[in-house]
Amino acid sequence: MKVERAVGRWLPLALMAAGAVMMVVGALRGEASAVLSKAVRVCLECIGIG
Amino acid sequence: MGKWRHAVQAAWALLTNGHLAGFVRGTLYRGRLKGLCVPGLNCYSCPGALGSCPVGALQSVLGSRKFGFSYYVVGFLLLVGALLGRFVCGWLCPFGLVQELLHKIPFKWKIYTFRGDRALRLVKYVVLAVLVLALPLFLTDASGQGTPWFCKLLCPAGTLEGGLPLMAADESIRSAAGGLFAWKAALLLAVLAACVVFFRPFCKYLCPLGAIYALFNPIAVFRSRVDDEKCTHCGACAQVCGMGVDPSKHPNDPECIRCGKCKRACPHDAIG
Structure with a gap:
């Protein structure tokens, strides 16, 4: 029970930390720029044209 | 808290779609903020959008020749999912708000559950696996570029938030609309009509972002x-x-x- 409670408490925090690290890694790889360059142009697929 | 929640939903929708001049001019916000994802389903081709939809962003990075996997968007979903889970759906998703407001329209035959309801909810996980992950990653053109299949074939938020306002403001986009737009407009109408009868039908059965956050619900900080x-x-x-x-x-x-x-x-x- 104690283990279960500890996992319940720490697992989301560990996942959040992993997520933050992954975001930094992704940004350093240039993914944020890729998202930006896609998002500032009209996405024809998204609006049902392309 | 019910009205308070709708106020938060509306305020969040306005805050993240605050480029109001875009609706008049038929143009998109092009600032650096757009490189950041917002937590909810919010098309980045909405003229007001100040951030990017995580589902659109995920497909665009997965489908790009250069990356093949998105640490940036998956990391964002991990961070937000582990913190909030589907709290995002209830409080921070503009398309969720639209569905809830439509459900307030009085109708005699509202349906809250039916035989097969729970099984049908698994469809959103199939949408996530096939249209958001597998097809953009593996079904590429000759240059190795993938297509955002969920946005292209299914997403009604893109039609409502991006397609319709841009068409209203831009003649060239209006004239380019064809069979695909007719399909997406019909789908949007079907979803909006279904919202009057069912509570949040798109969230329950089709939304891949809801499917991602659902996986975090049992372990999220906010539970x-x-x-x-x-x-x-x-x-x-x-x-x-x-x-x-x-x-x-x-x-x-x-x-x-x-x-x-x-x-x-x-x-x-x-x-x-």
Whole structure:
């Protein structure tokens, strides 16, 4: 029970930390720029044209 | 808290779609903020959008020749999912707000559950696996570029938030509309009409972002607890839940969007 409670408490925090690290890694790889360059142009697929 | 929640939903939708001049000019916001994702389903081709839709961003990075995997967007979803789970759906998704407002239209034959309802909810995981992950990654053109298949074939938020406002403001986009737009407009109409009868049908059955956050609901920082000493299993909480959850049995059910209705309905203050 104690283990279960500890996992319940720490697992989301560990996942959040992993997520933050992954975001930094992704940004350093240039993914944020890729998202930006896609998002500032009209996405024809998204609006049902392309 | 019900009206308070709608106020938060509306304020968030306005805040993240604050480029109001874009609706008049038919142009998109092009600042650096757009490189950041917002937590909810919010098309980045909406003229007002100040951030990027995580589902669109994920498909665009997965489908690019250069990357093949997105640490940036997956990391964002991990961070937000582990913190909030489907609280995002209940409080921070503009398309969720649209669906809820439509459900307030009086209609005699509202349907809250039916045979096969729970099984049908698994479809959103198939949409996530096939249209968001597999097809953009593996079905590429000769240059190795993938297509955002979910956005292209299914997403009604893109048609509502991006397609219709851009068409209203831009003649060239209007004249380019063809069969695909007709399909997406028909799908949007079907979803909006279904919202009058069903509570949040797109969230329940089709939304891949809801599917991602649903996986985090049981372990997210923001989760519910039922005080077994106070709960009498009277069923009051289950009766008011639009998502068809019984919070007294499954307070962290993947379908719970944390709207808080059950907490208000509980006569024993057992849900925290």
